[in-house]
Amino acid sequence: MSDNYHIVAALSEMSEGHQMYIELDGEEILLCQHEGEYFAINYFCSHAEFGLEGGSIRDGCITCPYHGAEFCLKDGSVQAPPAPFHLCAVLRCARFASQASRGWRSQPGSRV
Numbered sequence: 001m002s003d004n005y006h007i008v009a010a011l012s013e014m015s016e017g018h019q020m021y022i023e024l025d026g027e028e029i030l031l032c033q034h035e036g037e038y039f040a041i042n043y044f045c046s047h048a049e050f051g052l053e054g055g056s057i058r059d060g061c062i063t064c065p066y067h068g069a070e071f072c073l074k075d076g077s078v079q080a081p082p083a084p085f086h087l088c089a090v091l092r093c094a095r096f097a098s099q100a101s102r103g104w105r106s107q108p109g110s111r112v
Contacts, residue, residue: 014038019053032057032073039073046078046085 008022014033021043022029028043034057045052045064055065061079063070069083076087 008040017057019055019057021051021053030062032062034060034073037073041071041073041076042087045069045071045083046087047083 006024008024009020009031013020014031016033016035018033020031022031029040030043030052032039032041041052041062043051043053045066047064047067047069050064050066052062052064052071055062057063057073060073061070062073063080064083067082068080069078070080071077071083071087072079078084078086
């Protein structure tokens, strides 16, 4: 595995719709699983800096549980106000298999 990747969770921890807070290289990140895909986005909403964790996930978007701003999980783009800015930390994630278990990894600095 490349040194640019970090193991951040086991697949067994990430069931459909599951969200998980992590801190990686000083960035606060929300991991999400939706429709069999894995996403790592900025933990905080760009509207009022509240955490997105616990927000509903539908149709490839997460909705802020506080004020209803909506963001695309794939690219962090704003899909509904009141958020003024796209999420700034959308990381590429990849599943991987190892001899011991399946998990997924995130490559910081490889933003989409």
